Amino acid sequence: MPAIVIDDLAKSYGELTAVDGVSLEVGEGEFFGILGPNGAGKTTLLEMVEGLRRPDRGNATVLGLPVWPRNADLLPRVGVQLQASAFFERLTAREQLRTFASLYSVPHTAADEWLERVGLLDKADTRVEDLSGGQGQRLSIACALVHDPEVVFLDEPTAALDPQARRNLWDLLSGLNDSGRTVVLTTHYMDEAEVLCDRVAIMDGGRVLQVDSPAALVRTLDAPARITVAPGAVAVEEARGMVGVDDAHESVDGVVLTTRSPGRVLALLAERDRLDGVRVQAGTLEDVFLDLTGRAYRA
Amino acid sequence: MSARGSGRSAFVALSLAIFKGFLRDKGAVFFSLVFPLMFLVLFGGVFSDQDQSKVDLIQVGEVRLVDDLPDGVDDAFAQTFDVTTSDDLDDALEQVRKGDADVAIEQRGDELVAHYTQTEQVKAAITQGTLSAFVDATNVAQLAAESGREPTYSFKAERVEDESLTAIQFVTPGLLGWAVAMSAAFGAAATLQGWRQSKLLRRLQLSPVRTSTMVAARIAVTVAVALIQMTIFLGLGAAAFGLTLTGSWWMAVPVLVVGTLCFMSIGLLAGAIAKTTEGAVNMANFFVLPMAFLSGSFFPLDTAPGWLRAVSNLLPLKHLNQAMLDVMVRGEGPASALVPIAILGGFAVVVTLVAARLFRWDTT
Numbered sequence A: 001m002p003a004i005v006i007d008d009l010a011k012s013y014g015e016l017t018a019v020d021g022v023s024l025e026v027g028e029g030e031f032f033g034i035l036g037p038n039g040a041g042k043t044t045l046l047e048m049v050e051g052l053r054r055p056d057r058g059n060a061t062v063l064g065l066p067v068w069p070r071n072a073d074l075l076p077r078v079g080v081q082l083q084a085s086a087f088f089e090r091l092t093a094r095e096q097l098r099t100f101a102s103l104y105s106v107p108h109t110a111a112d113e114w115l116e117r118v119g120l121l122d123k124a125d126t127r128v129e130d131l132s133g134g135q136g137q138r139l140s141i142a143c144a145l146v147h148d149p150e151v152v153f154l155d156e157p158t159a160a161l162d163p164q165a166r167r168n169l170w171d172l173l174s175g176l177n178d179s180g181r182t183v184v185l186t187t188h189y190m191d192e193a194e195v196l197c198d199r200v201a202i203m204d205g206g207r208v209l210q211v212d213s214p215a216a217l218v219r220t221l222d223a224p225a226r227i228t229v230a231p232g233a234v235a236v237e238e239a240r241g242m243v244g245v246d247d248a249h250e251s252v253d254g255v256v257l258t259t260r261s262p263g264r265v266l267a268l269l270a271e272r273d274r275l276d277g278v279r280v281q282a283g284t285l286e287d288v289f290l291d292l293t294g295r296a297y298r299a
Numbered sequence B: 001m002s003a004r005g006s007g008r009s010a011f012v013a014l015s016l017a018i019f020k021g022f023l024r025d026k027g028a029v030f031f032s033l034v035f036p037l038m039f040l041v042l043f044g045g046v047f048s049d050q051d052q053s054k055v056d057l058i059q060v061g062e063v064r065l066v067d068d069l070p071d072g073v074d075d076a077f078a079q080t081f082d083v084t085t086s087d088d089l090d091d092a093l094e095q096v097r098k099g100d101a102d103v104a105i106e107q108r109g110d111e112l113v114a115h116y117t118q119t120e121q122v123k124a125a126i127t128q129g130t131l132s133a134f135v136d137a138t139n140v141a142q143l144a145a146e147s148g149r150e151p152t153y154s155f156k157a158e159r160v161e162d163e164s165l166t167a168i169q170f171v172t173p174g175l176l177g178w179a180v181a182m183s184a185a186f187g188a189a190a191t192l193q194g195w196r197q198s199k200l201l202r203r204l205q206l207s208p209v210r211t212s213t214m215v216a217a218r219i220a221v222t223v224a225v226a227l228i229q230m231t232i233f234l235g236l237g238a239a240a241f242g243l244t245l246t247g248s249w250w251m252a253v254p255v256l257v258v259g260t261l262c263f264m265s266i267g268l269l270a271g272a273i274a275k276t277t278e279g280a281v282n283m284a285n286f287f288v289l290p291m292a293f294l295s296g297s298f299f300p301l302d303t304a305p306g307w308l309r310a311v312s313n314l315l316p317l318k319h320l321n322q323a324m325l326d327v328m329v330r331g332e333g334p335a336s337a338l339v340p341i342a343i344l345g346g347f348a349v350v351v352t353l354v355a356a357r358l359f360r361w362d363t364t
């Protein structure tokens, strides 16, 4: 039985259609990503599935139970991190987490364990207002998980974090579905979705454009690989003439060759002893995203 | 775990979270405790100073008038003047000149000579009038004693404070009413807005906590703060300014609880109408501050014009102040508070219903 079933959900704000008939299924224990640019409708979709917003059309069930109207039997089994962090004012990190634990009738020890798991032990007595952006995000995630829910919704958990902090958070997030927990997360970051998600839905303009695993999405796109050669190793003209090279252009790092048969091109480069400093980049989810949305990538 | 058990732990946790948030909010603590207390100290201090504002009198050498004051008159003399004695006329005059004393008196033969300055005209007039009155009274008493006849007229001084209320008795209930009204309204307005702005309200909606539990926790904390305010006000009033409570003062507790609910509802209304936290607090201020002036929190309404008293009857704070005044210092029985409690409760219900109609979970 799928953990989440979304059937033709739609929501408009006046003239603007934020979510336009979305249907999805998320399996139990799956790590599911919703990927899309600003204003794609990710938050609106998530809030309808959480039971926070009433859909104009369609319905959603989580763990087999309808989410609207507010269902008191379902709520203890679901954890939520909203896009804007929602904290009790002037409480410390520990007090915050303990308060949420009590709201879910969970002992304080669980709160303290989560404080450690998200690496905030040394910030336990810092007030939430004084936490950095990344620490706040981690606390917010801990608040969503303190009662060990079967399903968690995380709305842009890594927004506004520096690359280092994002990667740290990935370590935490990637373990979340190990114990069979279902995780749904939204993000703008392709690399994040590739690393974390079993499947992603690419969304734009309130619609889901494609759903599949990141690898399958890249494969179906048939995206060309990019081979970068050290500056001066190959001239652009020479590169264009090589068998298998679709295109070549100069960049700050050297000459970039675009190809659909990277093995053959690499062999040719090896023959000419031009492999020094060579870098190969396969097609990425970013290519898929750009291809699907036709938009500039706005992470 | 039982639903009831989880409800209770959620209630306790929420109440604690809100109460800690209050104690750590310097602005809230200042405006609900320190600020009204400053008024109490100010009013209590100013008015009690007025009570004991005696004329400082230096008696130089022997002054027979003072020693010969007849019965009854000597009491009045003691109430008007603070007497110190000195043998050095020049030193006494210097003190009067510098304003350390108001008047110096000496006896020259049968003449009583008073030295005072005109810098403080009112006190000078009082001194002059009072002293000559005492001289006359003493003369009359002596003449009467010599002739063996009772004087036709006699003089008796009686203080009026015992009959009506001293200043501190009057200002404490009114200021307490204002303080409670302010912190209840601000607290409700700011919490509602603050939680809404920070999305906490939406987050709590997604937790298994019932809305009624959230409301109950907020009410419990506000009532607790009101009772703390009451304890501090009464404690300070009694310890520092001689406040004495009358028989059924305990009836002020239920009055205060219902008053708190009433002003919370006003705060909720402000929070429901306004779009921002600052807006909500300003709006609460807009409701409460004029009401405090018109409800006898800062000055008594007894002498106010009739139309003003008619208007004040429409204001819940007037009834809160009145009820507390009656049971705390006027010695009225507990039953006197029942009608004000009903009025405050009615206000609370009506305003809450209006606020609930206007309330939105989200700012958008």
Ligand SMILES: Nc1ncnc2c1ncn2[C@@H]1O[C@H](COP(=O)(O)OP(=O)(O)OP(=O)(O)O)[C@@H](O)[C@H]1O
Residues within 6 Å of the ligand: A013, A016, A017, A018, A036, A037, A038, A039, A040, A041, A042, A043, A044, A045, A083, B364
């Ligand atoms: N409460 C609201 N009232 C009116 N319009 C809204 C509201 N919430 C969202 N919208 C609009 O709906 C559209 C979808 O918004 P949504 O927040 O779901 O996007 P998102 O994909 O989560 O974007 P982001 O990546 O920036 O978080 C946007 O155009 C937004 O302006």
Ligand SMILES: [Mg+2]
Residues within 6 Å of the ligand: A042, A043, A044, A083, A155
């Ligand atoms: Mg969003």
